[in-house]
Amino acid sequence: MSAVYINSASCISVQDTLNENFLQNLKPENSVKMIKAIEPNYKEFIPPAMIRRMSKTVKMSSVASHHALKEAGIEQPDAIIVGTGMGCSQDSEKFLKNVIDNHEEFLTPTFFIQSTHNTVAGQIALGLQCHAYNFTYVNTSSSLEFSFLDAQLQISDGEAENILVGSTDEQTDRTMELYCLNNTIKHEGQLPADHLNSTTKGVIWGEGASFFVVGKDKTENSYAKLTDIKISNRLELDETKSFIQEFLTENNLSAQDIDAVILGFSSDASSDVYYTNAMGLFADSALLYYKHLSGEFNTASGFSTFMACHILKEQQIPEVMMINEKKKEEVKNVLLYNHLAGSDHSLVLLERA
Known part of the structure; x- marks a missing residue:
């Protein structure tokens, strides 16, 4: 596709x-x-x-x-x-x-x-x-x-x-x-x-x-290229890394190619462990979170997609979203990972337009 x-x-x-x-x-x-x-x-x-x-x-x-x-x-x-x-x-x-x-x-x-x-x-x-x-x-x-x-x-x-x-x-x-x-x-x-x-x-x-x-076409004002999406209704905790790695492999990428990862930490201790597990894959990427800004709700990923679009277009990562201190000179690939209470896991890959 x-x-x-x-x-x-x-x-x-x-x-x-x-x-x-x-x-x-x-x-x-x-x-x-x-x-x-x-x-x-x-x-x-x-x-x-x-x-x-x-x-x-x-x-x-x-x-x-x-x-x-x-x-x-x-x-x-x-x-x-x-x-x-x-x-x-x-x-x-x-x-x-x-x-x-x-x-x-x-x-x-x-x-x-x-x-x-x-x-x-x-x-x-x-x-x-x-x-x-x-x-x-x-x-x-x-x-x-x-x-x-x-x-x-x-x-x-x-x-x-x-x-x-x-x-x-x-x-x-x-x-x-x-x-x-x-x-x-x-x-x-x-x-x-x-x-x-x-x-x-x-x-x-x-x-x-x-x-x-x-x-269909890129314009002067394009924010990002929507490269790929992957969704899984159920995921065991120990399957998190393979779920992400398979998605990256399908798009001819490795974890090192991801410049920023936006994770849906929601302050729910029982389900945030998926995000903590995923973080281990991205030692060289900027790790970001956003639900302290938007709150949790069914379609909170709309807020993270909106933020990712602006990060890619303006090449600027807000300090308030940062989990670690990693920053690359150019933000080219952004991966969004979200779920709600441990169900309906989604990965969205955005690329700088």
Whole structure:
């Protein structure tokens, strides 16, 4: 399968990533259980009458996709592909609450219609009046990676030239309560969290939306070449290194050829051991982490992809992301490794465009 290019990148996250100077203003957060996204002024992008009917994830995605298309100079993408772990859970909760409160009678269908996972991709298409291929992937932490794979296939098969690919997830009250109850999210007594040397289970939860325009051809503004992706639903701890080495071999690379590795350390002691194990392969690479900046959530890899794009384009690694002191003169190859609670392991190889 031929490589494709990431020609634009936009992100709404718990950092001020819509700001041009965001790399200089990254602020770690490890002392609260949940971190909210910094939202833009939606009235600048969405008519006020529509804003009231949109959930947070739809609003974030509408703005992030708008920025991505504008930066790429694309008015109509040839396809829209979105990955999400939880979908429009805000409207799902509202619908279920209505079911209970109204004893399953006299229900309005609005919240149900807007609660489906493909609402985001559909709303973006409606806004653009885009009738092209429209698809949503719901594969927990590898949702974005499957979306990228689909985009690669579409472009390799000649079905499309420029594709809008995105990922999005939001926080909702009831779901966060349940995550606290089952210890997915850390308790107050476990804070502040140490993302690299944690001895406790659970994570700090975040949210956000990241969108990219993936194209067949390299442009003047290209961020990176998306070379390859590998996904494994289950992985034993002792298989981590071979999983990565096989992926590098398939791309005619060795560990020494990787200039930077971005790892998804989440402060969950039981699952971060995979990343610690992987670090042993890359003695000469810059080792980076990011979930102390974004929080953990199903599609947090969208934030790491966004950061990797800027690192490759600007040839600048933010100090706040560094695990070790290694820095190469040129950052050419970046490897992204992510999973969620030890499941759905993904590798993404990006190359300087």
